[in-house]
Amino acid sequence: MAHGGERRSRVPRVEVVVGDSYHEAGLSFGVAHARQIARQVESYRPLYELLGFTFDEVSRRAAAELLTPADAVFGDYVDELRGRAEGAGVPFMEVFLLNCQEEVSTWVSQETWDDLERRWPSAKPGAAGVGACTTLALRAGGRTVLAHTEDWTAVDLDNGIALHDVTAPDGTRILALQSPGILPWQGMNSHGVTATANTVLSTDTHPGVPNAFVLRAALEARTLEELYRRLQTPERAIGTYVLAADASGRVWSIQTTATRASCVAVDDWVVQANHYTHDGLLPLQQQPIWPDSLGRYERAQAMVLAGLEAGEPVDELAPRVLRDHGDADGYPICVHPKGDMPAVIDQATVSAVVYEPLERRMRVCVGPPCAAQMETFSLE
Numbered sequence: 001m002a003h004g005g006e007r008r009s010r011v012p013r014v015e016v017v018v019g020d021s022y023h024e025a026g027l028s029f030g031v032a033h034a035r036q037i038a039r040q041v042e043s044y045r046p047l048y049e050l051l052g053f054t055f056d057e058v059s060r061r062a063a064a065e066l067l068t069p070a071d072a073v074f075g076d077y078v079d080e081l082r083g084r085a086e087g088a089g090v091p092f093m094e095v096f097l098l099n100c101q102e103e104v105s106t107w108v109s110q111e112t113w114d115d116l117e118r119r120w121p122s123a124k125p126g127a128a129g130v131g132a133c134t135t136l137a138l139r140a141g142g143r144t145v146l147a148h149t150e151d152w153t154a155v156d157l158d159n160g161i162a163l164h165d166v167t168a169p170d171g172t173r174i175l176a177l178q179s180p181g182i183l184p185w186q187g188m189n190s191h192g193v194t195a196t197a198n199t200v201l202s203t204d205t206h207p208g209v210p211n212a213f214v215l216r217a218a219l220e221a222r223t224l225e226e227l228y229r230r231l232q233t234p235e236r237a238i239g240t241y242v243l244a245a246d247a248s249g250r251v252w253s254i255q256t257t258a259t260r261a262s263c264v265a266v267d268d269w270v271v272q273a274n275h276y277t278h279d280g281l282l283p284l285q286q287q288p289i290w291p292d293s294l295g296r297y298e299r300a301q302a303m304v305l306a307g308l309e310a311g312e313p314v315d316e317l318a319p320r321v322l323r324d325h326g327d328a329d330g331y332p333i334c335v336h337p338k339g340d341m342p343a344v345i346d347q348a349t350v351s352a353v354v355y356e357p358l359e360r361r362m363r364v365c366v367g368p369p370c371a372a373q374m375e376t377f378s379l380e
């Protein structure tokens with residue numbers, strides 16, 4: 001019970017303990033968070049028609065191209081989602097699709113994107129000011145910080161994002177900010193491994209395991225080496241960007257496509273938006289690169305360089321970059337809902353995190369970081 005004068009935590013912490021059965025763990029979670037899961041499913045429902053599919057079409061394609069491989073490779077996590085859906089009393093496929101948003105977006109035709117843009121100019125991913133995830137790592141003055149804005153559909157601002165405290169069957173624990181219908185896929189684990197993920201678009205995609213499942217498995221890794229191996233799950237459908245660190249302060253920038261991977265150790269700092277930057281993968285970048293991704297990338301790099309040059313402590317510089325609203329060219333890193341289109345296709349910064357891997361702690365907020373005070377969490 002809260003005592004008088006004690007500040008109430010704004011970011012709820014919810015537990016997922018996986019014992020003998022992922023299905024049972026999902027079921028308990030689904031029952032406990034039924035209202036929020038049902039609300040999230042309901043809020044995503046208008047999406048598929050806006051993207052040019054009937055729900056039956058998208059379900060059939062997801063079942064054949066994504067669910068079958070996910071069941072074969074990561075059946076435990078699929079069982080957990082089945083349990084969540086059952087516990088919440090919603091159809092499993094609707095919960096599964098919440099976990100396949102990046103893959104579904106690769107199925108959308110150019111005509112549909114063009115049509116969306118005609119109706120709502122900021123509805124097309126990658127247009128200036130639309131926003132998407134921005135990530136950075138800074139190492140200076142004996143400190144290491146990773147920072148990330150999670151940009152996703154604006155409906156998730158009201159969908160009960162919480163700090164998930166997961167215990168895996170082998171005792172590995174994970175702290176991860178996530179909405180109730182989606183697997184925790186980025187955060188910090190009890191082995192001292194921290195991982196954040198950004199969408200990157202390549203021409204190398206195929207039917208396979210959705211990225212959410214690959215990232216969820218990687219988040220249980222004991223070392224950066226193991227994390228990199230798990231990110232190269234051969235059956236993966238698409239690629240991703242992961243910025244990862246361990247408790248000794250090592251930082252790795254990892255980029256993958258469906259069949260290729262590249263890893264670069266970060267010495268001083270790195271910034272990442274939503275396009276490939278590792279030489280070996282540049283030929284597989286989907287064209288055109290999002291103008292907004294290039295804009296945020298340059299904006300964040302300029303802020304980092306100026307801040308480091310001025311000797312600004314990295315644990316202050318990182319959150320300042322996350323709160324940035326861009327310069328006159330209009331490439332905000334902290335993104336607010338535009339409000340002039342259906343909320344499910346309106347991008348917003350739904351959460352933000354600053355990780356301190358050496359101290360094994362994370363500062364988090366739900367909603368745009370300019371408007372929220374960050375709260376500190378750890379596994380201790």
Ligand SMILES: [Zn+2]
Pocket residue numbers: 323325334335336368369370371
């Ligand atoms: Zn803001």
